Amino acid sequence: MKIQLIGVPLWYGCNNPGTEKAYDCFCKAGVKELCHSCGHQVTTEHIVDVPFDKEENFDPTMQYLNGTVSACRDLETAVASALKNKEFPLILGGDHSLSIGSIAGINHHIPKEDLTVIWVDAHTDINTNESSDSHHIHGMPLSACLGLGSDKLIDGFGKERVKLLPENLFYIGSRSIDDGEKVIIKEHNIRCFTMEEVKEKGIEKATRELLSLIKTKYIHLSFDVDFMGEEEYIATGMPVPDGPSIADTALCLSLLMESGKVCSMDFVEYSPKNDKDQSGLAVCMNLLKTCLERI
Numbered sequence: 139m140k141i142q143l144i145g146v147p148l149w150y151g152c153n154n155p156g157t158e159k160a161y162d163c164f165c166k167a168g169v170k171e172l173c174h175s176c177g178h179q180v181t182t183e184h185i186v187d188v189p190f191d192k193e194e195n196f197d198p199t200m201q202y203l204n205g206t207v208s209a210c211r212d213l214e215t216a217v218a219s220a221l222k223n224k225e226f227p228l229i230l231g232g233d234h235s236l237s238i239g240s241i242a243g244i245n246h247h248i249p250k251e252d253l254t255v256i257w258v259d260a261h262t263d264i265n266t267n268e269s270s271d272s273h274h275i276h277g278m279p280l281s282a283c284l285g286l287g288s289d290k291l292i293d294g295f296g297k298e299r300v301k302l303l304p305e306n307l308f309y310i311g312s313r314s315i316d317d318g319e320k321v322i323i324k325e326h327n328i329r330c331f332t333m334e335e336v337k338e339k340g341i342e343k344a345t346r347e348l349l350s351l352i353k354t355k356y357i358h359l360s361f362d363v364d365f366m367g368e369e370e371y372i373a374t375g376m377p378v379p380d381g382p383s384i385a386d387t388a389l390c391l392s393l394l395m396e397s398g399k400v401c402s403m404d405f406v407e408y409s410p411k412n413d414k415d416q417s418g419l420a421v422c423m424n425l426l427k428t429c430l431e432r433i
């Protein structure tokens with residue numbers, strides 16, 4: 139498989155520096171070599187341009203709006219060109235706001251009726267600028283893709299205003315869901331395999347059941363490392379307790395990749411700031427290997 143490696147040195151969406159250094163760490167740990175050893179070619183490398191955001195014309199409901207939007211537009215162009223050239227976009231963040239750009243880029247080539255998004259994350263990231271308490275954009279990417287919330291995160295992105303249909307969005311491992319998000323999830327009837335359900339069924343059964351519900355030809359897999367419980371993994375800005383083990387995470391990702399439908403992937407929120415001994419980086423590289431072996 140031809141791979142376009144896309145590094146996104148972005149922290150504006152979480153307002154917590156650290157995640158912007160992740161791509162450099164992955165490169166130093168040999169991510170390109172890993173692609174090659176898994177039988178792929180890295181045909182293009184693109185580092186997303188993240189401009190300095192002076193927070194002029196400050197919008198109190200969306201912190202670092204201008205810098206985040208600008209980075210997401212550059213990412214959108216890169217993802218669109220990767221898909222056009224039949225490359226697999228492997229998007230290495232950065233914080234999770236970048237998915238606005240990933241999904242907008244996909245929307246240039248894959249109509250929303252053909253795309254499922256699987257959100258493998260402790261959080262549901264579906265706040266609008268009005269429902270969000272933190273005003274961090276990394277909690278808003280899915281509402282933007284569904285066409286909800288501020289036009290500033292919607293208009294001009296992708297080919298269509300709505301880039302994702304609620305029936306084609308699936309969550310797994312969610313366990314930190316704001317009250318406003320619960321309302322949106324319920325209102326749009328979005329299928330959420332909460333951590334509670336994952337515990338009850340086991341990761342394998344829950345993942346297989348999720349896959350059985352997918353009706354589209356393509357999947358965008360969006361993986362946030364905070365999916366893993368903080369008992370085993372803390373190298374992220376906002377670790378959340380009571381999540382899947384590292385082994386269960388690898389199993390979940392491998393089953394999703396083995397569906398053969400995954401056309402693009404985000405890998406986000408690794409923060410070297412909370413990884414003094416680099417054990418978190420080693421976990422990330424192993425999970426990337428698990429995915430790359432199955433593309």
Ligand SMILES: [Mn+2]
Nearest residue numbers: 259261362364
């Ligand atoms: Mn998260």
